[in-house]
Amino acid sequence: GESVGLHLPTLSVQEGDNSIINCAYSNSASDYFIWYKQESGKGPQFIIDIRSNMDKRQGQRVTVLLNKTVKHLSLQIAATQPGDSAVYFCADTNAGKSTFGDGTTLTVKP
Amino acid sequence: NAGVTQTPKFQVLKTGQSMTLQCAQDMNHNSMYWYRQDPGMGLRLIYYSASEGTTDKGEVPNGYNVSRLNKREFSLRLESAAPSQTSVYFCASSSKPGFTEAFFGQGTRLTVV
Numbered sequence: 114g115e116s117v118g119l120h121l122p123t124l125s126v127q128e129g130d131n132s133i134i135n136c137a138y139s140n141s142a143s144d145y146f147i148w149y150k151q152e153s154g155k156g157p158q159f160i161i162d163i164r165s166n167m168d169k170r171q172g173q174r175v176t177v178l179l180n181k182t183v184k185h186l187s188l189q190i191a192a193t194q195p196g197d198s199a200v201y202f203c204a205d206t207n208a209g210k211s212t213f214g215d216g217t218t219l220t221v222k223p
Numbered sequence: 224n225a226g227v228t229q230t231p232k233f234q235v236l237k238t239g240q241s242m243t244l245q246c247a248q249d250m251n252h253n254s255m256y257w258y259r260q261d262p263g264m265g266l267r268l269i270y271y272s273a274s275e276g277t278t279d280k281g282e283v284p285n286g287y288n289v290s291r292l293n294k295r296e297f298s299l300r301l302e303s304a305a306p307s308q309t310s311v312y313f314c315a316s317s318s319k320p321g322f323t324e325a326f327f328g329q330g331t332r333l334t335v336v
Binding site for chain 2: 144145156158208
C-alpha cells in the first residue's frame with residue numbers, strides 16, 4: 114500500500130548547526146505535503162507546506178524541498194535551537210486525506 | 224481562541240466498556256478528523272468529516288464510530304473497548320480537505336486494560 118516514511122528515526126545536532134530531516138513518499142498522486150512538529154505531550158503543529166507544482170518553499174528558518182522524480186521531501190532547519198527539539202512528521206495529502214510518516218526525533222545539544 | 228479542544232485528556236477503560244471522546248473547534252472549519260498515534264509511530268486516520276453532515280472511513284476505522292454533531296463538534300465512540308485500542312487519540316480540523324494544514328487538539332491518552 115501507499116506509505117510515507119522518514120529516513121532516520123532520530124537525529125542529533127549541535128545548537129547553531131543546520132538540520133536536515135528527510136522523508137520518502139510512495140504515492141505519486143500526492144499533491145500537497147506538510148511538515149509538522151510535535152513536542153512531548155502535545156498535538157502536531159504545522160511548520161510549512163508545499164504543493165506538488167513547487168520544488169522549494171521557504172519560511173522563517175525552515176525550507177522544504179520537494180523532488181517529485183524520486184518522491185523525496187526534506188525539511189531544513191537553519192541555526193537549530195534547543196526549542197527545535199521535537200518529533201517531526203511529514204504528511205502527504207491526496208484527495209483531502211493526509212498520510213503521516215513515523216516521525217524523526219530531533220535532539221539539539223547545547 | 225481555544226482552537227481544537229478534546230475531552231477527556233486521560234482515560235482508563237476496562238475491556239468491553241464503551242466511551243465517547245469529544246472534540247470541538249472554534250475556528251469555523253468545515254473539515255474534522257480523528258487520528259490515533261501509537262508509540263513511536265505516526266498518526267493514522269480513523270475517520271474524517273469533510274463537511275457538516277458527512278463522515279467517511281479512514282485507514283483504521285474498525286471498532287470506532289463517529290458523529291458530526293454540528294459544524295463545531297465531532298465525536299469518536301468506542302462501543303466495546305479492546306486493549307489494541309490503547310493509544311493517544313488526536314482530533315484535528317481544517318478549513319477544507321486538502322491544500323490546507325490541520326490544527327490539532329492536545330490529545331486523549333486512552334488505556335484499555
